[in-house]
Amino acid sequence: xxxxxxxxxxxxxxxxxxxxxxxxxxxxxxxxxxxxxxxxxxxxxxxxxxxxxxxxxxxxxxxxxxxxxxxxxxxxxxxxxxxxxxxxxxxxxxxxxxxxxxxxxxxxxxxxxxxxxxxxxxxxxxxxxxxxxxxxxxxxxxxxxxxxxxxxxxxxxxxxxxxxxxxxxxxxxxxxxxxxxxxxxxxxxxxxxxxxxxxxxxxxxxxxxxxxxxxxxxxxxxxxxxxxxxxxxxxxxxxxxxxxxxxxxxxxxxxxxxxxxxxxxxxxxxxxxxxxxxxxxxxxxxxxxxxxxxxxxxxxxxxxxxxxxxxxxxxxxxx
Amino acid sequence: xxxxxxxxxxxxxxxxxxxxxxxxxxxxxxxxxxxxxxxxxxxxxxxxxxxxxxxxxxxxxxxxxxxxxxxxxxxxxxxxxxxxxxxxxxxxxxxxxxxxxxxxxxxxxxxxxxxxxxxxxxxxxxxxxxxxxxxxxxxxxxxxxxxxxxxxxxxxxxxxxxxxxxxxxxxxxxxxxxxxxxxxxxxxxxxxxxxxxxxxxxxxxxxxxxxxxxxxxxxxxxxxxxxxxxxxxxxxxxxxxxxxxxxxxxxxxxxxxxxxxxxxxxxxxxxxxxxxxxxxxxxxxxxxxxxxxxxxxxxxxxxxxxxxxxxxxxxxxxxxxxxxxxxxxxxxxxxxxxxxxxxxxxxxxxxxxxxxxxxxxxxxxxxxxxxxxxxxxxxxxxxxxxxxxxxxxxxxxxxxxxxxxxxxxxxxxxxxxxxxxxxxxxxxxxxxxxxxxxxxxxxxxxxxx
Numbered sequence: 053x054x055x056x057x058x059x060x061x062x063x064x065x066x067x068x069x070x071x072x073x074x075x076x077x078x079x080x081x082x083x084x085x086x087x088x089x090x091x092x093x094x095x096x097x098x099x100x101x102x103x104x105x106x107x108x109x110x111x112x113x114x115x116x117x118x119x120x121x122x123x124x125x126x127x128x129x130x131x132x133x134x135x136x137x138x139x140x141x142x143x144x145x146x147x148x149x150x151x152x153x154x155x156x157x158x159x160x161x162x163x164x165x166x167x168x169x170x171x172x173x174x175x176x177x178x179x180x181x182x183x184x185x186x187x188x189x190x191x192x193x194x195x196x197x198x199x200x201x202x203x204x205x206x207x208x209x210x211x212x213x214x215x216x217x218x219x220x221x222x223x224x225x226x227x228x229x230x231x232x233x234x235x236x237x238x239x240x241x242x243x244x245x246x247x248x249x250x251x252x253x254x255x256x257x258x259x260x261x262x263x264x265x266x267x268x269x270x271x272x273x274x275x276x277x278x279x280x281x282x283x284x285x286x287x288x289x290x291x292x293x294x295x296x297x298x299x300x301x302x303x304x305x306x307x308x309x310x311x312x313x314x315x316x317x318x319x320x321x322x323x324x325x326x327x328x329x330x331x332x333x334x335x336x337x338x339x340x341x342x343x344x345x346x347x348x349x350x351x352x353x354x355x356x357x358x359x360x361x362x363x364x365x366x367x368x369x370x371x
Numbered sequence: 372x373x374x375x376x377x378x379x380x381x382x383x384x385x386x387x388x389x390x391x392x393x394x395x396x397x398x399x400x401x402x403x404x405x406x407x408x409x410x411x412x413x414x415x416x417x418x419x420x421x422x423x424x425x426x427x428x429x430x431x432x433x434x435x436x437x438x439x440x441x442x443x444x445x446x447x448x449x450x451x452x453x454x455x456x457x458x459x460x461x462x463x464x465x466x467x468x469x470x471x472x473x474x475x476x477x478x479x480x481x482x483x484x485x486x487x488x489x490x491x492x493x494x495x496x497x498x499x500x501x502x503x504x505x506x507x508x509x510x511x512x513x514x515x516x517x518x519x520x521x522x523x524x525x526x527x528x529x530x531x532x533x534x535x536x537x538x539x540x541x542x543x544x545x546x547x548x549x550x551x552x553x554x555x556x557x558x559x560x561x562x563x564x565x566x567x568x569x570x571x572x573x574x575x576x577x578x579x580x581x582x583x584x585x586x587x588x589x590x591x592x593x594x595x596x597x598x599x600x601x602x603x604x605x606x607x608x609x610x611x612x613x614x615x616x617x618x619x620x621x622x623x624x625x626x627x628x629x630x631x632x633x634x635x636x637x638x639x640x641x642x643x644x645x646x647x648x649x650x651x652x653x654x655x656x657x658x659x660x661x662x663x664x665x666x667x668x669x670x671x672x673x674x675x676x677x678x679x680x681x682x683x684x685x686x687x688x689x690x691x692x693x694x695x696x697x698x699x700x701x702x703x704x705x706x707x708x709x710x711x712x713x714x715x716x717x718x719x720x721x722x723x724x725x726x727x728x729x730x731x732x733x734x735x736x737x738x739x740x741x742x743x744x745x746x747x748x749x750x751x752x753x754x755x756x757x758x759x760x761x762x763x764x765x766x767x768x769x770x771x772x773x774x775x776x777x778x779x780x781x782x783x784x785x786x787x788x789x790x791x792x793x794x795x796x797x798x799x800x801x802x803x804x805x806x807x808x809x810x811x812x813x814x815x816x817x818x819x820x
Contacts, residue, residue, distance in 0.1 A: 113480050113481075114455055114458070114459040115458055115459060115480055115481050115482055115692065116481060133807070194629075198626055198629055198630060199622065199623065199626035200565060200566070200623070200626045200627045200629075200630050201630045214564065217622040217623060217625075217626045219626065219629070220621065220622040220623075220625040220626045220629075220796075221622035221796075222622075222796045222797070222798060313576070313625065313792065314788070314789060314792055315792060315796065316789065316792065316793060316796075316798065317796070327785075330451055330452040330455055331451055331781060331785070332476075332781060332782055332785075332815070333455060333476075333480050333482075
């Protein structure tokens with residue numbers, strides 16, 4: 053018995069050794085392939101993050117050497133009225149934009165899902181606005197949303213509705229910005245469309261046999277089956293909304309003219325951070341602002357992940 | 372604890388970039404090409420924008436005077452992020468062209484150098500420039516910029532609208548605030564809840580310094596500290612705000628004003644969309660080209676005692692920290708702002724005027740001698756509304772004031788502009804808004820080195 057056992061053991065060891073060697077080769081190859089990304093991450097993301105964390109404890113104007121001020125920048129954050137204002141604006145905008153963008157994208161994706169052979173064409177059409185530079189989008193929507201002569205209000209007037217001053221009335225600035233950013237919803241549409249295509253047809257057929265109508269099928273089949281995609285876009289859109297910058301800066305803060313007529317209803321957190329860093333050269337304070345935003349985003353994302361466990365269905369899960 | 376600046380620089384810039392477009396870069400001059408006389412080597416500029424006929428004529432004048440200097444003009448407008456990145460990384464232009472109101476902040480940060488010694492060596496005298504402009508670029512007794520253009524404000528009036536409602540020019544005098552209020556209401560026109568014509572546009576927030584001065588107050592004290600909570604400033608803001616509130620309120624007012632074709636042939640005077648407003652002199656040049664037959668009238672902005680008052684602003688040439696060819700840079704500043712060069716610019720403008728069969732509407736610079744000579748040579752006196760407007764702008768160069776240069780100039784301006792915007796949008800009452808602005812600006816002033 054000993055000999056065969058020994059042979060088997062030797063074979064197992066040899067096979068194990070070969071597998072380990074193969075695994076090691078694969079691991080090395082894998083790291084080789086992702087090494088460029090890792091280097092990029094270390095140099096352009098992690099390094100700057102560490103640097104900005106250190107700077108957040110300094111008084112630094114990017115010209116002279118930074119001077120350590122301890123927690124002073126973080127103390128100032130608590131006292132700065134504009135931080136609270138900018139944070140409030142950003143959260144309100146995110147609360148409006150994220151559900152709106154998901155709903156619009158899902159509606160468009162469902163329409164596209166019903167289109168037959170021409171779906172590729174329409175998919176491209178819906179995605180094209182995403183390719184438009186956001187600065188151009190901001191400038192364009194300043195014209196479209198003008199309260200007096202803008203296209204949107206002219207259209208509303210045809211239906212007897214006197215539209216609001218989207219770009220100048222503080223109550224309507226954020227809804228106006230939501231409309232502006234919905235222009236770039238094409239990326240989310242493509243994700244939802246891919247998810248919708250993956251929903252097995254037999255689930256719908258079974259639901260129909262059980263007497264389910266369109267709304268019930270949507271609620272009980274479609275939504276659970278694409279919940280993974282919905283959750284992914286929820287996370288991504290929330291982070292994007294909390295970092296809102298380009299469109300708002302172009303419309304309300306960019307250039308001499310717009311900065312003169314800046315509207316505090318559009319003072320988003322990252323815009324305030326940018327002003328502190330590049331207009332007033334308060335790099336240390338801006339770094340502290342950046343880290344506060346990072347922590348806020350981490351907390352919100354963690355809550356979303358936690359809550360999602362109850363609602364998100366992943367195919368292949370054990371329970 | 373002092374942290375090594377260079378070690379953290381790349382990281383901090385990257386971390387704060389936040390997806391905003393990277394700076395455009397600056398033409399770099401080599402380290403070893405600076406010469407004592409400044410008549411050779413390369414010379415790079417930032418912020419000069421794309422030169423027009425007046426700018427090109429002066430560039431040509433410099434090239435002619437210093438043919439061995441290799442000139443690299445970065446044609447973008449001044450961009451604070453680009454400038455700051457350039458200074459921080461040591462990749463600085465030799466010269467930077469920026470608004471004079473920014474000079475104080477950059478000077479206090481050490482981003483630009485004092486010029487007194489270099490001006491003395493190059494024979495550039497403060498007396499060659501208008502006092503108000505020099506005052507604006509002077510911080511703690513040192514001059515940080517050579518002033519270039521000189522924009523003043525007067526009131527431009529749509530004669531057609533005035534006649535339509537039976538008013539005369541004195542009815543729009545800013546000396547009698549009650550009368551101006553009544554005239555504004557009379558000139559204002561609305562159809563079905565939508566504005567059809569703004570009667571009098573007080574030009575808030577940008578002209579608050581003018582309204583405050585007319586009411587006897589300055590926004591910045593002589594020592595550079597903010598004076599935003601002064602009751603006279605608040606009173607001036609409340610009055611100017613009341614003019615807007617009588618004309619539909621800020622959101623409608625601004626939305627309507629945004630539809631004006633300011634530079635086009637269908638501008639606000641041609642379309643009868645505006646009654647009157649204070650504005651800089653360059654608009655006269657736009658109007659005379661776009662709509663020479665418009666019934667333009669004008670009058671000086673006056674304080675409440677009836678004395679003419681105007682505030683000036685404009686650009687300046689500055690020497691960034693680390694400029695590699697400072698001698699050539701100072702030669703450029705001197706050449707670009709000398710009387711001889713401005714006369715060549717005047718000649719170029721006259722050629723453009725003749726080509727377009729238009730009218731010479733004036734060239735207002737921080738060099739009073741140049742202005743006098745150009746005016747004498749090219750401005751033809753007359754009795755039209757345009758002629759009178761041109762005369763008013765020349766007159767206002769003699770009494771215009773400057774907002775005092777401050778080491779926290781940028782922060783102070785942002786504070787009061789934001790306050791006015793809060794008041795305009797109804798978020799805060801003028802006194803509350805200016806109180807907050809004063810607190811923000813004072814904090815920035817105290818923190819500035």
